[in-house]
Amino acid sequence: MKIVRVLNTNAVVSTDRQGKEIIITGAGIGFKKKKGEELDKSLVEKIYCLQSEEDNHRLQQVVREISEKYLETAGKVVVSARNAGLKVRDTLYVTLTDHINSAVERYQNGISLKNMMRHEIRKFYPQEYRIGCQAIEWIEKKTGIDLGEDEAGFIAMHIVSSEFETSEVSDVQKITELINAIIKIVKMHFKIDFDEDSVSYQRFLTHLKFFSARVMDGEVYKDSMEEIYRAMVVQNSRAYTGVEKVAQFIEKQYGYRLSIDEELYLLIHIKRILDEQQE
Structure with a gap:
């Protein structure tokens, strides 16, 4: 295994069997080494292949x-x-x-x-x-x-x-603020306290994490489930009032209009949480 380049005393670049560059670290592995020289395999501690x-x-x-x-x-x-x-x-x-x-x-x-x-x-x-x-x-x-x-x-x-498809930590702060706002809207609208250890709540959070990222990106989720959506709205009118509150808030604050599919997924998660409250 030959050295492609020396990064510092303890890190060098080599290639794997497919010719892809890999970063190899180890104490002294790059000490007084030059490009093209053989790597001392006994010094290898970690290999990173991105x-x-x-x-x-x-x-x-x-x-x-x-x-x-x-x-x-x-x-x-x-x-x-x-x-x-x-x-x-x-x-x-x-x-x-x-x-x-x-x-x-x-x-x-x-x-x-x-x-x-x-x-x-x-x-x-x-x-x-x-x-x-x-x-x-x-x-x-x-x-x-x-x-x-x-x-x-x-x-x-x-x-x-x-x-997410972002490397900006500031975007995570914006996403988190939106999640917090949605949680508060649902909590106040239905006058409920969440069981934060419940499976339904954790699933709701996971959904909100990626949903909020889409709102920030302006990316509309579509999966053409209009018939299921209309049936769910009729059958779960109380839960849907919460969806309407969230949708109105997001459109007003972020200029983002929820698609039918996004409303449907929100409805499913809110329904699950309300069902748990009645058990």
Whole structure:
């Protein structure tokens, strides 16, 4: 296995059997090495193979300009997220390595950022937040620095961002604000308290997460289920009043008109929650 380029003392680029570039890390693996030289396989600790060539090159740039120090932690986050069933993109390797490095530098300079969305992040994205807390433990084990729960929330936001077609954490904040608004509308309209541990509520949250992302993107979901929609509206008129409230709010605030299919899915989730309230 030959070295394609040296990123730093502890990271190099090589190629796999298909000729695709891979990033290899290990203590001293790039020390005094040059392009074309054989790789010392005994020094290999981790291999990173990203599907996207663009993401691969961006990660190489991050490792070259910053460090590979937190790439391992970012890799653990990616693996944990995928094991939890979250469909995170390889972009997370890049954004999270960069973010963790910046967070540690801020801490060392006595700068602490308050995460104003932490409560909502923990509430609406419990899996992502749990993994964020794990990452904080991994970072502390590596550096002796406890970045705290606010930073766990920021890491969770990066995970959520990588699940969508956006790499902007600010978009996650907008999506979260919309989820919060919809939850409040349904809660106040029906005068109910959610059982946040129930399957129906968790399914509702998952739906709202991707629905809110579509609203932010202006992407209308269509699946031509008009007949089912009309039957469901007639059979579930009370639940539909909640759908109308949400639809009116979104059109007024975001200029986004819900399609029949989107109203139908909202109706199904709200109906399930109302049914649970009556049990």
